[in-house]
Amino acid sequence: MSESSAQHPTASRPPHPVVPACRQEQGAGPIDGMPQSTVRRRHRLRAARLWRSRAVRAGVLITLLALCGLVILALVREQTGTQGFLVGLGLATLPVPLLLAAFRWLDRVEPGPWRNLLFAFAWGACAAALIAIIANSFATRWIATATADPASADTLGATVIAPIVEESAKAAAILLLFVFRRRDFTGLVDGVVVAGFTATGFAFTENILYLGNAFGEDQAFGTSGFASVTAATFFVRIVMSPFAHPLFTVLTGIGFGFAALAAQRHRLRRIALPLLGLALAMGMHALWNGSASLLGPWGFYGVYAAFMVPAFGLLTWLTIWTRQRELRTISHELPAYAAAGWLAAAEPRALSSMRARTMARDFARRTYGPAAGHAVSEYESFATSLAFLRHRAHRGAAGPDFAERERELLHHLWRRRDVAAPALVYAARATGRVIAPPPHRDYGGHNPYRH
Structure with a gap:
């Protein structure tokens, strides 16, 4: 082992991937630098x-x-x-x-x-x-x-x-x-x-x-x-x-x-x-x-x-x-995206609890219908995939398409954010994973599941 590697044992590890900034300016798309119309067009062509x-x-x-x-x-x-x-x-x-x-x-x-x-x-x-x-x-x-x-x-x-x-x-x-x-x-x-x-x-x-x-x-x-x-x-x-x-x-x-x-x-x-x-x-x-x-x-x-x-x-x-261990990985990796503005602060803790995840789906389904529950389920799945992708990037096992896959998952999360985030925050508070007053049932009169 060389002297430099002995002094810096983490020097040979893959660098931590940088979380993309969450831009929310008027007219900007959910993915930094990519207009919403371009995202939809690229997804349609690729899907075809x-x-x-x-x-x-x-x-x-x-x-x-x-x-x-x-x-x-x-x-x-x-x-x-x-x-x-x-x-x-x-x-x-x-x-x-x-x-x-x-x-x-x-x-x-x-x-x-x-x-x-x-x-x-x-x-x-x-x-x-x-x-x-x-x-x-x-x-x-x-x-x-x-x-x-x-x-x-x-x-x-x-x-x-x-x-x-x-x-x-x-x-x-x-x-x-x-x-x-x-x-x-x-x-x-x-x-x-x-x-x-x-x-x-x-x-x-x-x-x-x-x-x-x-x-x-x-x-x-x-x-x-x-x-x-x-x-x-x-x-x-x-x-x-x-x-x-x-x-x-x-x-x-x-x-x-x-x-x-x-x-x-x-x-x-x-x-x-x-x-x-x-x-x-x-x-x-x-x-x-x-x-x-x-x-x-x-x-x-x-x-x-x-x-x-x-x-x-x-x-x-x-x-x-x-x-x-997978649940611990979620709680460890997702706070970086919460800090960048992609997730609410309470979401990583809710997503790392099977009880809170189930509660969020049930709350959305019971309050706003089956489509809302399905949207929350999809949101949880995409967020979990994002956490595992970032974890693999830390280990050097993510592959060359890491950035593209990360942006794709963030895009899917963004499309469901208004639907799923309130339910997950509610579940985090209801399960005691976040100490805060419970939210109003209709979120201030706004139904986040109605489009």
Whole structure:
């Protein structure tokens, strides 16, 4: 370390970005140096170009996923029969809403677009499941032919081949969103949520297959009730371990999340971390499958108690801690914009409290209608994105379009300021985050939500 760097340890850090001045002169646009008409024209032109390209890409993607869905539907129905498929579908659906709601709850601070999450679920349920069925079947048959030992081929396929194939197929969805929806993929929570939706979709299709086959076996042997194979399969896959696939793939998502936080100059880290997460996901998946294939039922329950439950608890704690850290980031970054005049002084503290954010939305919706509540929700989302963008700029991970993205977010905030700011100030005061007299309900006779 050189003498100068030793004396000034912060010299190598990225400089703090300068907050644009908030000009409010008569006739000036909300963004410094950019007239309002120019802003609208540029947004219309950009939106037109993006809509054309996105429509084509979205159409192709939806078509491919739909084809994968039809193929996987035909394959599963062929293996389980129509009655088994319907029984498996009904039972496999039960944990899906709970898992999706849990992952969406983790994403409350800066909710990702639903289109990204629906893509992740559809990829897991259709594309990843189809890849897994075809690749696993081909690999198992090839091993059985090469070794002339079908029993060991099934064990090797479940313990080695399946974890590699399935985790790679699920990781492809995370990679696609990381590359093509980079603005929406900003940190660890985003990686966890995308991975959770992808794995939930994959487990949904896999559970239909396993439960449908179990029902067919019970029909063939005439068993029913708690002693049936269907009941045992339901207990293991739906009651005991509905989080198994999400837990594996979340490790990959965490790797991508840490890569999103890494500075642009750390290219090796941005590549190595997702690969490390994928390797850990494959290893835990192999341990889970091997516990049943190699150790028998007692080994399975031992691995479940000793590894799976603690790992699930640790990852849950890590994700919730990260969410609280995101709220602290908002309270740390947004005061700079309040000082520059973009936000009211009370807004950063309200935006860093989930209770105050909810109260602001409810107050606006209850007092001035659903459109007002929606405007406040959008305002909170844009303000959160702005705080995270500035935080990434401090770390050197914001990218070359930082200034353009910052101005765009400030423009969106400005358009909703008269709508959202009073509700957030009210929520800050009502929750005690700002010590001041409560505002008059109609803000002095002026309805800020009426245009």
